[in-house]
Amino acid sequence: MSFSLSSTPIEVDFLRQGMISQKCGGYVAFEGWVRNYNDGKAVLQLEYEAYAELAILEGHRIINEALDQFPVKDVRSIHRVGLLGLKEVAVWVGVSAIHREEAFGACRYVIDEIKSRVPIWKKEFFADGSTAWTQCQNCAGDIANK
Amino acid sequence: MSPSETLVRQVRIRYFAILREHANISCEKRETTSTTIEELYGEIKEDKGFDLEKEFIRVACNGDFVDLDYSLADGDEIVFIPPVAGG
Numbered sequence: 001m002s003f004s005l006s007s008t009p010i011e012v013d014f015l016r017q018g019m020i021s022q023k024c025g026g027y028v029a030f031e032g033w034v035r036n037y038n039d040g041k042a043v044l045q046l047e048y049e050a051y052a053e054l055a056i057l058e059g060h061r062i063i064n065e066a067l068d069q070f071p072v073k074d075v076r077s078i079h080r081v082g083l084l085g086l087k088e089v090a091v092w093v094g095v096s097a098i099h100r101e102e103a104f105g106a107c108r109y110v111i112d113e114i115k116s117r118v119p120i121w122k123k124e125f126f127a128d129g130s131t132a133w134t135q136c137q138n139c140a141g142d143i144a145n146k
Numbered sequence: 147m148s149p150s151e152t153l154v155r156q157v158r159i160r161y162f163a164i165l166r167e168h169a170n171i172s173c174e175k176r177e178t179t180s181t182t183i184e185e186l187y188g189e190i191k192e193d194k195g196f197d198l199e200k201e202f203i204r205v206a207c208n209g210d211f212v213d214l215d216y217s218l219a220d221g222d223e224i225v226f227i228p229p230v231a232g233g
Binding site: 032049051052053054055057058079090091101111114115116118119120121122123132133134135 | 160162163164166202206208209211225227228229230231232233
């Protein structure tokens with residue numbers, strides 16, 4: 001499946017193996033990781049929640065758009081749901097192509113569109129005991145938990 | 147139906163993320179006289195005390211995105227989508 005959700009750790013090496021093709025000159029991947037701070041606050045863990053049916057539908061649309069817009073051979077992505085600890089892979093995008101330029105372009109397109117369009121939400125758990133639902137960078141309004 | 151009669155529709159609403167936490171439920175069945183999703187969100191925003199304005203949400207009906215002016219039908223499953231933050 002070209003886009004999927006996973007409640008278990010993303011096995012990047014396994015996914016890379018599935019992309020290898022003698023018809024391709026290269027492979028570009030993006031991994032989003034859980035980092036230990038945001039907005040100057042220490043982060044302990046994250047929780048991703050998805051509206052799964054529509055997330056998968058929209059994820060497939062994005063991948064099909066990338067395949068239409070860039071001359072690449074294969075595009076796949078997996079996004080985690082549930083609780084994630086620091087350094088875990090939250091999202092993976094892999095693109096194989098004959099040439100690198102198109103692979104970089106398609107990979108960038110897919111991760112940017114996933115972040116802005118796919119109904120997945122991130123809750124941060126901070127070291128000070130507070131929590132907050134992360135806002136997308138293009139949205140105004142304070143939706144942090146009080 | 148006479149002009150004075152108001153049509154009541156039964157819809158199912160699912161809540162995710164910050165809206166789920168504010169509503170304290172993940173889904174509910176609701177009878178509404180709202181004719182569009184925009185009206186329904188206004189009704190629910192007031193009922194649940196949501197502070198997220200309609201300009202910042204997207205909406206889905208029966209599993210796919212629709213516009214706020216979508217006309218509600220009996221049996222629709224509605225999801226109000228707060229700003230997403232995957233990745």
